[in-house]
Amino acid sequence: MIKLVIRLEPSTGYVISGEPSPDRKVEFNASIFYSYPYINPSTIKGFLRSAAVYGYPDVSCEILSSKTIISNIDRIKKKIHNEEQIRLSFMCSDIEDLLENRNSREASVYLEVLGDIIRKLKRPCKVCRVFGNGSVKGKLRIIYQIRPLNTTEIKGLKFSREYKENREGLSVMMSKDPIEFTVLCEDKECQEVIKRAVSVINDSVVRLGRFKSRGFGIVNAKIVSMST
Numbered sequence: 001m002i003k004l005v006i007r008l009e010p011s012t013g014y015v016i017s018g019e020p021s022p023d024r025k026v027e028f029n030a031s032i033f034y035s036y037p038y039i040n041p042s043t044i045k046g047f048l049r050s051a052a053v054y055g056y057p058d059v060s061c062e063i064l065s066s067k068t069i070i071s072n073i074d075r076i077k078k079k080i081h082n083e084e085q086i087r088l089s090f091m092c093s094d095i096e097d098l099l100e101n102r103n104s105r106e107a108s109v110y111l112e113v114l115g116d117i118i119r120k121l122k123r124p125c126k127v128c129r130v131f132g133n134g135s136v137k138g139k140l141r142i143i144y145q146i147r148p149l150n151t152t153e154i155k156g157l158k159f160s161r162e163y164k165e166n167r168e169g170l171s172v173m174m175s176k177d178p179i180e181f182t183v184l185c186e187d188k189e190c191q192e193v194i195k196r197a198v199s200v201i202n203d204s205v206v207r208l209g210r211f212k213s214r215g216f217g218i219v220n221a222k223i224v225s226m227s228t
């Protein structure tokens with residue numbers, strides 16, 4: 001077992017949240033179990049996974065399938081008329097589902113486009129092997145002690161859609177607290193993927209939480225310690 005302690009240092013505030021409250025304020029994540037603002041370990045796992053996906057563009061199911069779908073989008077649109085129903089990416093387990101339902105109309109549309117990718121892609125792909133997917137159990141465990149976070153309210157954000165509805169803009173609760181967690185890796189492949197994910201985070205390719213396109217959620221990641 002390889003143990004990596006990772007620390008995320010935000011350079012802009014991050015917003016981990018559910019839905020806006022009726023007074024048009026985006027609250028920070030809280031629940032009936034924890035009455036204070038907090039982060040779920042699954043949020044941290046999802047963030048690391050996104051970074052890993054961008055770290056392995058040539059072997060990740062999500063990137064390969066989405067690239068192929070985008071370049072064949074007109075072909076797909078001719079067969080699936082409701083554009084909202086078009087799926088833009090497939091994970092390894094989704095591909096298994098497609099193959100199992102190959103006779104359904106919808107699956108056959110995607111299989112026609114993704115055939116080459118599916119033949120070439122080693123499934124589960126590197127990212128799914130490490131993070132788990134569908135019935136594939138991952139090779140890592142995230143250990144994060146849930147604790148209350150300090151939050152600050154940012155008022156009057158002029159996000160175009162919100163601004164049209166409310167001239168005062170949107171209020172958002174954000175945090176700038178560092179996040180420290182431990183990753184337990186089963187093997188070297190897992191360790192390698194986590195190290196690459198950390199460097200992708202530091203390139204600001206992925207951001208944490210909501211409103212990423214508005215500049216929230218830029219964090220630096222540091223491996224504080226690594227031991228076997």
Ligand SMILES: [Zn+2]
Pocket residue numbers: 060061062091092093124125126127128129133
């Ligand atoms: Zn995969």
